[in-house]
Amino acid sequence: MARLLTPIETIAVLLPAFVANASPVLLQKKGKPLDRGAVFIDGRPLLGAGKTFEGLLIGLAYGSTIALLFSAIIGSFSIALLGTLSSLGGLAGDILGAFVKRRLGLERGAPAPVLDQLDFYSGALIALYLAGIRLDIVTVLVLALLALILHKTTNMVAYKLRLKDVPW
Ligand code: CTP
Ligand code: MG
Numbered sequence: 001m002a003r004l005l006t007p008i009e010t011i012a013v014l015l016p017a018f019v020a021n022a023s024p025v026l027l028q029k030k031g032k033p034l035d036r037g038a039v040f041i042d043g044r045p046l047l048g049a050g051k052t053f054e055g056l057l058i059g060l061a062y063g064s065t066i067a068l069l070f071s072a073i074i075g076s077f078s079i080a081l082l083g084t085l086s087s088l089g090g091l092a093g094d095i096l097g098a099f100v101k102r103r104l105g106l107e108r109g110a111p112a113p114v115l116d117q118l119d120f121y122s123g124a125l126i127a128l129y130l131a132g133i134r135l136d137i138v139t140v141l142v143l144a145l146l147a148l149i150l151h152k153t154t155n156m157v158a159y160k161l162r163l164k165d166v167p168w
Contacts, residue, residue: 002132009079010139012070016083017090017124018150020063024055025158031055034095040102047098048108056091063087085131086124093123111168117151118144 005013024031031052038046067083097119101112121144128135152168159167 002134004134005136007136007139009074009076010136011143012074012079013067013082013086013128013133014121014124014135014140014143015070016063016067017086017120018147019066020059020087021090021094021120022154023058023062024052025163026058027052027054028163042103044102044105045108046102047095048102050108051095051098059091060084060087063090082128082131082133085127089127090120090124092127094120096123109166114148116168117148121147 029049031054033047033049034051034053034056035046035048037049040046064080064084064087067087068080070083071077071080097112097115098108100115100119101110104112106112125135125140155164156167158164
């Protein structure tokens with residue numbers, strides 16, 4: 001049976017995906033590409049060098065840590081599991097986003113407005129939906145707006161910290 005989350009629970013299970021999505025930038029472009037340099041039938045990289053095993057692990061580690069923290073605050077262990085699931089969904093969405101970007105002929109790191117900001121968020125939502133979780137719709141929309149705004153801010157911060165070469 002589907003479970004409907006409160007606004008607070010909705011935030012608690014979605015914010016870990018934000019952290020999971022943002023943390024791989026700490027790798028500073030190191031890491032083994034998930035696609036191992038594979039090329040798709042269009043002659044372009046399958047995913048490109050911006051999606052790595054290490055990035056996946058860092059994202060999962062940070063995302064699940066935040067999920068555990070929120071679950072402790074709320075006092076429900078299922079929040080930790082759902083936050084980890086949403087982090088995994090977010091990381092998968094980001095990978096799918098990279099696949100789409102490569103098919104559009106965009107180089108690794110090239111900006112793709114909306115797709116860049118919402119690929120991980122959609123992935124997180126789909127993962128939770130498939131697990132039978134129904135979220136508070138107003139909170140989902142507010143966090144989508146936050147994703148659109150935060151992406152610009154965090155990328156600018158990462159650029160200033162020299163973690164990224166470009167401010168987007
Ligand atoms: N990253 C990683 N592994 C992942 C996701 C991200 O190593 N699974 C790292 C990469 O160094 C990447 C950086 O985090 O460059 C920022 O992530 P993102 O902005 O999603 O990648 P882009 O550089 O924009 O690459 P793409 O165009 O493929 O999205
Ligand atoms: Mg991206």
